[in-house]
Amino acid sequence: MNRRAAGVRVIRLGARRELTLLVGLGLAVMLAIGLGAAFASRRVAQGQALDDSERMTVRLATLVITPALPGYLDGDPVQVDELRRAIANRMSDGYLTEVTVWSAAGEVLFSNRAEDVGHVADPVPPEVADAVAGRTTSAFEDDPPEADAAGAAPAGQAGTGPSRYVEVYAPLRVAGHPPMAFEAYYDYQRVEDVADRLLRQTLPLVLGPLLVLQAIQIPVAVSLARRLRRHENERARLLERALSGSDAERVRFAADLHDGPIQDLAGIGYALGAVAPSVDPKHAPLMARVQEAVQRSVQDLRTLMTDLYPPDLRDGNLVQALGVLAEEVRAEGLAVELQLADLPGLGEDQGAALYRVVRESLANVVKHAHATAVTVSLAPVTPGAADPRGGRVRLVVADDGVGADPTRLDRRAEGHLGLRLLADRVEDLGGRLVVVTGPGRGTSVEVELPLTT
Incomplete structure (x- = not known):
């Protein structure tokens, strides 16, 4: 796909x-x-x-x-x-x-x-x-x-x-x-001599001002490029700070869920189980439904906690976490094909970035693609001249949906920052994120980055 x-x-x-x-x-x-x-x-x-x-x-x-x-x-x-x-x-x-x-x-x-x-x-x-x-x-x-x-x-x-x-x-x-x-x-040689003389006279008059313009323009362009680079670096630092802050918030929310509502609901579930035998038989069906509702709430909160703060994503744990994401998408009625290889030596930052790309891409498929199937492939890059050690990983999330206008992918002015933030994060890790799409042609999100920083 x-x-x-x-x-x-x-x-x-x-x-x-x-x-x-x-x-x-x-x-x-x-x-x-x-x-x-x-x-x-x-x-x-x-x-x-x-x-x-x-x-x-x-x-x-x-x-x-x-x-x-x-x-x-x-x-x-x-x-x-x-x-x-x-x-x-x-x-x-x-x-x-x-x-x-x-x-x-x-x-x-x-x-x-x-x-x-x-x-x-x-x-x-x-x-x-x-x-x-x-x-x-x-x-x-x-x-x-x-x-x-x-x-x-x-x-x-x-x-x-x-x-x-x-x-x-x-x-x-x-x-x-x-x-x-x-x-x-x-x-005819005299014609050649006249042409050469005219060229020697006119060429400095024509190219001289252009050379002066280039001499003025290039330093200005270099200065602007340096400013742009500094701005990009500063923006990357701000984005990194925002991602780090987002991770910290996710950790806090997950901890609050674990230590608060999940523990409370689990206790309520245990208490309901203890008093269920003494309940009047005519209220037994209601008690059973309440117990089931409490158990579903605990399970939903545990799933939300895992989504907010996924487990360690290095090595084989990333494959397991992506499997959980695939099951959530299958629950929405889409066919999901996983082609996942184990990646020994995968860094924690790299694993988190790949997980976020898959999660954001699958969320976009569910919300916007109107697709029937999606493929997630993850494998090491075959060693070649550009990377003789083969220390890179390639991720592709491709769907068969309606696709999109490529010019509408980067919609920062409208507040849609998901892929843009992820692209900046992948580039900060030394990788590259590319979106391949077109109306009626589906969408493919492709990532390559080093296994370790």
């Missing part, structure tokens, strides 16, 4: 875990913002690179290519040499890696690579057609220039250029010639 239900409720969550969660979330937010800043700086750098490359390409076509291209196309050696020298100067810093002049038919009319001149691209690149039509386009390109693809690369130069480019196609208009396209390739 020990099954996982819809809702799981652990009675207490440590302040240390809350503090760790707070710091972890802060660091995660900073990491997310840092990644966002890196992504944004790269996008800005890419947009800026495309704009700069387009402007540079248009100026290069207007100021360098257009004046010298007519003489180059006419074969004027002076113009040819001047154009090649001007392009070489522009490419000397390494940013501009290749230039090409295309005809509308896809023929390479000029290139800084002389071996590409005269090659025809089939089909004509769509960017060339756009530039011939008067549109400037730009993009990032991982493939080599189309002019290179038209012919074989010179020996010894394959794979020596950049692995990524900024590619720009611009319109080229020369008087007396049909529209042409001017293509320029730029090394």
Whole structure:
């Protein structure tokens, strides 16, 4: 009957875990913002690179290519040499890696690579057609220039250029010639450099205030956690005091019952037994009923005294006391299954805590669960990596009732402190109390704690 239900409720969550969660979330937010800043700086750098490359390409076509291209196309050696020298100067810093002049038919009319001149691209690149039509386009390109693809690369130069480019196609208009396209390739590394520079500039501005906020927030959170811990410790001491006071009151009530009403009623029972033979026969049935009532009262008071102050709960006595509780629940019409193992070495405090958990859980089953059966299992925990000596005990009280809303288990504001007090007591003894429940799924109260303090 020990099954996982819809809702799981652990009675207490440590302040240390809350503090760790707070710091972890802060660091995660900073990491997310840092990644966002890196992504944004790269996008800005890419947009800026495309704009700069387009402007540079248009100026290069207007100021360098257009004046010298007519003489180059006419074969004027002076113009040819001047154009090649001007392009070489522009490419000397390494940013501009290749230039090409295309005809509308896809023929390479000029290139800084002389071996590409005269090659025809089939089909004509769509960017060339756009530039011939008067549109400037730009993009990032991982493939080599189309002019290179038209012919074989010179020996010894394959794979020596950049692995990524900024590619720009611009319109080229020369008087007396049909529209042409001017293509320029730029090394993408400069885009990476701009992105890195932007990131170095923006990241301190973005993360600096967050780091300051974390530096202020963490000491405050640590201070609050310490205060909360002190409050929890003080509350635990108060609860322990309340439990100790409750035990003392139970002892006093049990002693008063034993020395007072129980002794008096027992004496009355003996006296009634002594005078019963001399009673008029017509009053004999009444006398018998009075004797039975006195005996039942004595028995009920003895049961109440045992409930108020149970016997020694160490070792096998705990099993016997739980059996008495089970009989009381069976008297209410519920089926109770006991799976109880002897626990040698069980401390008195541990036995009392386990007894209280079972008593409170069974009382809740009788009052609220609308159950037909309940199982109480008590056994030592199998030794494992977390507890190699096996010095722990596990208690489970599970019913097949209607269950409950897990969020309604801890109702201190309404005065329902039973399980909460027991959870605090179990934790004070180094254990853990968990309630597993859900609407229509029954309820399971599970406890693990050391055999001794």
